[in-house]
Amino acid sequence: MVGPPGAGKTLLARAMPGILPDLSLEESLEVTRIYSVADALPPEMMVRTRPFRSPHHTISHAGLVGGGNWPHPGEISMAHRGVLFLDELPEFGSRVLEVMRQPIEDKVVTISRAQGSLTFPANFMLVAAMNPCPCGYYGDSLKPCTCAPSTVTKYQKRISGPLLDRIDIHIEVPRVDYQKLSSDRLGESSDAIRKRVQAARDRQTARFAIPNSPKIKHESMNVISNADMRVGEIRQFCKLDEAGESLIRAAMGQMNLSARGYHRVLKLARTIADLAGCDQIQTTHLAEALQYRPKIMMG
Ligand SMILES: Nc1ncnc2c1ncn2[C@@H]1O[C@H](COP(=O)(O)OP(=O)(O)O)[C@@H](O)[C@H]1O
Ligand SMILES: [Mg+2]
Known part of the structure; x- marks a missing residue:
């Protein structure tokens, strides 16, 4: 989702869990095994709802894809069979983003250690949001963008072509005008x-x-x-x-x-x-x- 600040990108992403299909038993068992390894099981000892993970952009490489001396699942595995939401995508360092490319293709992540390698499932739906430029208003219908064209290009290039190619649905989220916001006509629930x-x-x-x-x-x-x-x-x-x-x-x-x-x-x-x-x-x-x-x- 690309759009100016306040357009509702974060709001939309956070509404995702409300429209996701139920976890099947098979999926529930897969997810539960990961949460068990991560020592993050809910009190009922079984994960029954689709994960929704939204790590902050300051997250480390190991925190996102997994790792550590005693390898633990990263956010991409905690989001298995659910959603991984990366808000303000360009703020995540390009190094962190590039390591996600392989797991997105393979749906598993392999962590190599001197003692051997370990594979965690990582079959997640990536949802990402970003402003179109540093000031946020490039292409906006009302507010002029104050960024130099080269700054806009440089900002957008923070997300590499190969990563963009792995995102299936690119949408622009324009600002919502006052008329629509103030009308009492509700959208679909x-x-x-x-x-x-x-x-x-x-x-x-x-x-x-x-x-x-x-x-x-x-x-x-x-x-x-x-x-x-x-x-x-x-x-x-x-x-x-x-x-x-x-x-x-x-x-x-x-x-x-x-x-x-x-x-x-x-x-x-x-x-x-x-x-x-x-x-x-x-x-x-x-x-x-x-x-x-x-x-x-x-x-
Ligand atoms: N389409 C919308 N319908 C209702 N409220 C909205 C909409 N878009 C934005 N808002 C309001 O504006 C606030 C900011 O939206 P947010 O999702 O944080 O925007 P963004 O992430 O695009 O900067 C939301 O918390 C919500 O109150
Ligand atoms: Mg936002």
């Missing part, structure tokens, strides 16, 4: 949205309820949701019709879509189709997914 999300998740559970391949490296890599799909599942479950094929072919050229970007778009389109209750990915679903790709590839 989190409860109503959560029902829709749960239905989409149920479709995914049914889709992947086939026996998982016996060769998986780690049980936490079981395919439970669309985001977990690997190339094989993508081929099987994200088939496009002819119109979709030609749309994505055109996009690959025009948007300079990487192979990773291509697979990510298909998975997102699958989820948009699931939210719409459709078995087949339609062109509109694909077009929506493409529209969330980063507009500018920075860095």
Whole structure:
């Protein structure tokens, strides 16, 4: 989420837990094992709600990805099967952000020590928020931006292209005008949205309820949701019709879509189709997914 201060980015992110689907028993056990190792189990000894972690940008490398002399899970593992919210993303040092790239791909993190290496699950949904520039008002409809253009570019380059490429949904969060804020017309409630999300998740559970391949490296890599799909599942479950094929072919050229970007778009389109209750990915679903790709590839 990119937008000026006060637009509601932090508010939106903090509302996420209210629309997340239930933890399945399988997921609950995975998460509970991590919290047990971290000595962070809740009083009932079982984690039953999806984690929501929002570490401060001063967090250390080991605090985020895990480590220490007696290796402990980092925030990316504490957020397993839940949300990792990084507010004010550019404030996290680039070194800290770059180490997340591998776990985002692998959904596990391996910590190497002289005595050997240790792997923790780290299959999380990354949610990040940032202002567009240091003053915060670049592109704002009312307040002029006071940053030099080179400062804006430098600020945005703090997030590398490869990290941006791994973020599926890029959205601008503009300021909300007074009229909308003061009107008593309420938006949709989190409860109503959560029902829709749960239905989409149920479709995914049914889709992947086939026996998982016996060769998986780690049980936490079981395919439970669309985001977990690997190339094989993508081929099987994200088939496009002819119109979709030609749309994505055109996009690959025009948007300079990487192979990773291509697979990510298909998975997102699958989820948009699931939210719409459709078995087949339609062109509109694909077009929506493409529209969330980063507009500018920075860095
Ligand atoms: N869309 C909105 N609807 C209602 N209140 C809002 C909205 N956007 C912002 N606010 C109010 O403004 C405050 C600041 O929003 P915040 O999420 O901190 O903005 P940001 O993180 O984008 O700087 C919120 O706590 C909330 O009270
Ligand atoms: Mg904020």
